[in-house]
Amino acid sequence: MNWVKEAESKLRDYAAKEQSLESVAERIAQLQAEMTCVRSATTDSTAVHGGGNCREDALLNNISERTELERAKQKTAEWVEWVNKALRALTDTDRHLLDVFYINRHKGYVERLCEEMNIEKSQVYNRKNAALRKFTISLYGVTET
Structure with a gap:
């Protein structure tokens, strides 16, 4: 799964x-x-x-x-x-990333995050993926089976 x-x-x-x-x-x-x-x-x-x-x-x-x-x-x-x-279980930054990407997603969300965090798109996605991994482990204890 x-x-x-x-x-x-x-x-x-x-x-x-x-x-x-x-x-x-x-x-x-x-x-x-x-x-x-x-x-x-x-x-x-x-x-x-x-x-x-x-x-x-x-x-x-x-x-x-x-x-x-x-x-x-x-x-x-x-x-x-x-x-x-x-x-x-996540940091405020990780929660914010997941909120913007998944929970309260609005048009231009990636660009807004780039401006807020003063980082490039690739870094936003990398941080989102890391936050999602932490969330998944917190929720299920695993990321892969």
Whole structure:
């Protein structure tokens, strides 16, 4: 397995996964609010054999969606913390290089790094590769198998 490619993939997904924690939390709160605003099921109607009424179905769907979202949120939070731990093992410069190259990449990023660090393009790439190697080892313990 190419662990460096896996590490690059993690860095590219990092911002979106971190953002998803916020959006999923908002959706869970919305579902919770819907649940507390739900009126009670009517007891004067006869249920269809083997099924419930529309209100009961809505309640069950709400519970099911919240359960799945909670599970996804927990899994994503663990993933983000795993990547954060590997990033914390790096120097500020290494983290900045990986952030600019993978996490928050913008047009002209290499040229901007050249100016910031006062070095040539080849040196920027060499430093990025060294930072990526450190990140990969911090994340997986290996770079190649």
